[in-house]
Amino acid sequence: MIVGIDAGGTLIKVAYTEKGVLQFVKYPVAEIEKVAAWVNGLDNSKVCVTGGKSGVLLSLLDKKAKEMVEFEATHHGVQFLLDRMKREEKEYLVTNVGTGTSIHCIQSNEQVRLGGSGVGGGTLIGLSRLLTGVTDFEEIVELAGSGSRDRVDLKVKHIYEGKEPPIPGELTASNFGNHLFTACGELTKEELLAAVVGLVGETVSTVSVQAAKQCDVDIIIYIGSSFIHNPLLKEVVESYTILRGATPLFLENGEFSGAVGAMSEI
Ligand code: ATP
Numbered sequence: 315m316i317v318g319i320d321a322g323g324t325l326i327k328v329a330y331t332e333k334g335v336l337q338f339v340k341y342p343v344a345e346i347e348k349v350a351a352w353v354n355g356l357d358n359s360k361v362c363v364t365g366g367k368s369g370v371l372l373s374l375l376d377k378k379a380k381e382m383v384e385f386e387a388t389h390h391g392v393q394f395l396l397d398r399m400k401r402e403e404k405e406y407l408v409t410n411v412g413t414g415t416s417i418h419c420i421q422s423n424e425q426v427r428l429g430g431s432g433v434g435g436g437t438l439i440g441l442s443r444l445l446t447g448v449t450d451f452e453e454i455v456e457l458a459g460s461g462s463r464d465r466v467d468l469k470v471k472h473i474y475e476g477k478e479p480p481i482p483g484e485l486t487a488s489n490f491g492n493h494l495f496t497a498c499g500e501l502t503k504e505e506l507l508a509a510v511v512g513l514v515g516e517t518v519s520t521v522s523v524q525a526a527k528q529c530d531v532d533i534i535i536y537i538g539s540s541f542i543h544n545p546l547l548k549e550v551v552e553s554y555t556i557l558r559g560a561t562p563l564f565l566e567n568g569e570f571s572g573a574v575g576a577m578s579e580i
């Protein structure tokens with residue numbers, strides 16, 4: 315069996331083939347010992363690991379495993395998953411919204427890391443917990459999905475009252491900037507969580523579009539577990555990317571890019 319493992323800051327993503335079929339599984343990073351025990355119990359396996367926690371995982375393995383730089387693994391995995399979707403893009407930006415956000419330009423079959431942002435999936439969980447006490451990711455995204463950001467965020471059109479704004483009025487002028495002092499005590503969890511998702515999604519897409527312009531590509535491929543079961547984040551990122559002038563693409567199983575790419579090293 316060929317196994318690729320991307321051990322990230324929050325989740326461990328595992329990709330492997332079973333009877334020729336590609337399988338995907340993920341575990342919280344707290345279960346890294348369980349993942350190691352599973353790998354240790356495999357017969358005739360070839361394993362390649364990547365991600366920030368790959369050193370910890372390797373130290374728990376009692377068999378040899380290859381190691382791959384995370385950004386290269388992700389690049390290869392994205393190409394594989396694009397092929398699987400029958401897409402033919404060759405030049406694009408990859409924005410990986412993991413615990414943090416990492417941005418890469420792919421041109422001439424090479425990836426260059428352009429930068430990133432500390433605002434990512436970790437921010438989504440951390441701020442949500444601080445503001446509402448909700449800790450479970452699935453619950454956060456479900457509640458956020460039914461919240462409105464109207465009382466929390468300030469839009470450009472709200473500032474340009476009675477006047478045509480010089481930039482799209484629907485852009486957010488200030489996340490969490492809508493005179494909160496008047497409504498603060500009465501804001502619901504749903505409203506606050508929707509605003510957190512908005513803050514993360516708009517920050518991620520804004521820096522991505524700027525990076526895409528910097529390396530002269532139009533398509534931005536978004537990956538990372540932050541988008542799992544999270545239609546609101548997808549919607550924010552999709553609409554904001556289009557509003558700011560680029561083309562978004564969400565990769566099927568994109569959160570497994572690093573794990574799939576690690577498999578290709580074997
Ligand atoms: P990094 O690449 O930054 O080291 P990572 O690879 O662990 O981190 P991902 O797995 O791509 O990052 O994404 C982690 C994010 O996915 C979390 O911060 C959270 O927002 C979201 N997420 C999705 N499902 C879960 C889950 N079951 N538990 C915790 N977070 C989840």
Ligand code: MG
Pocket residue numbers: 320322323365412413572
């Ligand atoms: Mg990662």
